[in-house]
Amino acid sequence: MLLEIKSLTKKFGGLVAVDGVDLEVEAGTIMGVVGPNGAGKTTLFNLMSGQLKPTSGKIKFDGVGIDGLKPFRIARLGIGRTFQNTSLFDRLPLTVNMAIARRMRTHSGFFDSLVPIREREEEADVARRALEMLEFVGLAGNAESIAGSLPQIAKKRLAIGMALVGEPKLILLDEPTGGVGGDDISGLIELICQIRERGVAVCVIEHKMRMVMGLSDRIVVLNFGRKIACGTPEEVSEDPGVIEAYLGSGYSA
C-alpha cells in the first residue's frame, strides 16, 4: 500500500476537524475525497502533506512514517500537492515556476553557482523537464508568460504540473476544478487520468459528484471529520449512510 493512514485525528481547540480517519491509497490509483463543506477534506490533505501536524494517529507513506514531518521533507519523499486557492509564484515566468518545483531534485549549491560545472548539467536537465511538463499540462505555448497573468484554467494546470515535475508517487489535488467553467473541466479530467497513466497515485478533493464518480477508482466520504464510507464509486453511491448525509434522500444512482 502506498499510503496508509491509521486513526488520524486533528483537533483545533474543541473542534475535531479530522476524527480517527483510516485510509489506504494504492499506488497508481485515483482516490476521490468527497464530503460537504467543513467535513475536513482540506484538513486531511494538510495533515498528509505536513502543513498541519496531527493531534494523534499515524501516516505511513511508502513504508516511512511521515506524520509530523515538515512539508518540504514530505515533498521530497514523494507527495506533491496543489492548493485550493491555486498558489503560484505569480511574478515569475512559467519556466521558472517549473524550475523551482524541480529544484528539490537538484544538488547544486551556492558554490556550484559560482563555478557552474555540475550546475550546467543540472540546469539543462531542469530546463528540459520543465518544458516537458509544460507540454504535458498543455502550456508549452505560454512557457515565457508570467504566471500571474494566466487565466484561471491555465493556473490550475500549471499548479498541477508543478506538483508533478518533482516526480512524486502521490499527488494531492485540492479542488482542481474549482472556479473553472464547463468545457475546461473535461480537459482537467483527462489530465488527471493521464497522471494515473504515468503511475502516479492521485487523491482529489472534488465537489462535483458526477465527475468524481466517473474519475475515481475509490472514493472516501467524510462528514464532520469522520469517514462515513469508503469503496468503489458504485459501493459508495449505494451506501445508505452516504445518501442520507451527503447526497440527500432524493438522489438515486
Added chain:
Amino acid sequence: MTAENLRKYGVFIAALVVACLLPYIGISKFMLNVIIYAGIFSIATMSLNIIMGYTGQVSLAQGAFYGIGAYGLALLTNKAGLNFWVAMLLACLITALVGLLIGLLAFRTRGPYFIIVTLCFNFIVYVVIKNWDWLSGGVRGQKIAGPEFFAGRDARYYLVLGFVLLALFITWRLSRSLEGLGFMAVRDNEPLADALGINITYTKIVAFMISCFLAGLAGCLGALHTGYLSPSSAHYMLSFNFIIYLLVGGAGTLYGPLVGTFTVYLALEFMKDIGEYRFMIFGAILILTVIYFPRGIVGGLKSLRRWLKSFRKKIAGNKKAEEGA
C-alpha cells in the same frame, strides 16, 4: 561579439571603461574619495540585496556585519598580527559565521519581527563595540594599516573596483542559478516553496551567510580606506542607509544596489552646501521613489523598456494592418 551581445552588455562595458580610466581623467582627490566610499557602500548594499531583494528578508543588521568585518580585520591584523589578506578573508568568514548564528535565531521569526530582531542585534553590536574598550579601542577607535601598495588612493580605488565587480559577479551568478531559484521561491511564496520541497530555513540561512560575507567584505574595505576605525562603522544608521540605497536603486535587480548607492550617496555629497536641509529634499525624493517606482530606478527603467517595446510592437502591428488593408 554579436550585435545583440553588444547591445546587451554595451552599457556595462562602457561604464567599466569609464570606471577603469576614472583616476586619469582629471578627477579631484575629493571626488575620487567620495567615489571610493560609494563603491564600498555599494558592496554593502549588494549584500543587503541578496537577503532582502532576492530572498525577501529585510535585514536591518547589515551595519553590524559591516562593523564586524571591519573590526575583525583590525583585530586580526593589529592584535593577532596576521597577514593583511589572510586577515581580510578570515574577517569575512567570521562575519558569515556570525550571520549563521544570528540567522539560526532570527529566522525563527518572520516579516516585521525579523526586522526588529536584526535591528536589535545591530544595536547590541554597536553598544558592545563602543564599550568593550580592550577589544575595540572604544570610542577612541583604532588605527588600521593596510599593505603599503594600497597606501595610494588610486591603488585603493582599483582594489574597491575589483571587489565591486566580484560582488556584482556573485549577485549575477546567484540570480540565474538553481540556488538563486530557491531564494526567489522563498521570497515570493513561502508556503508553496515549502510544499515544493524547498527547505526554507536552510535557504534563508545560506542567503544570509552570503549576504553577511559581502557586508563583512565592505567593512574590511571601509576600514582599509579610512585607515581608522570607530564604533560608528557598526552604527545602525548604516543599516538604514543601505536600505535606502537599495530601495532607490531597485531591490531584487542586479544593478539596483550600485545605481542606488551612487545616486543617493553622490547626491547627498553634492548637496553638502545646504547642510542638513538636504535631508528634506532627499526625504521627498525617497517618498516619491517608493510610491512611483516601487522597484527603484533600475526596476523603473526595466518597465519603461518593456513598455517601449510593446508600444513599438503595437505601432508595427498597426502599420502592417494598414498595409494589409
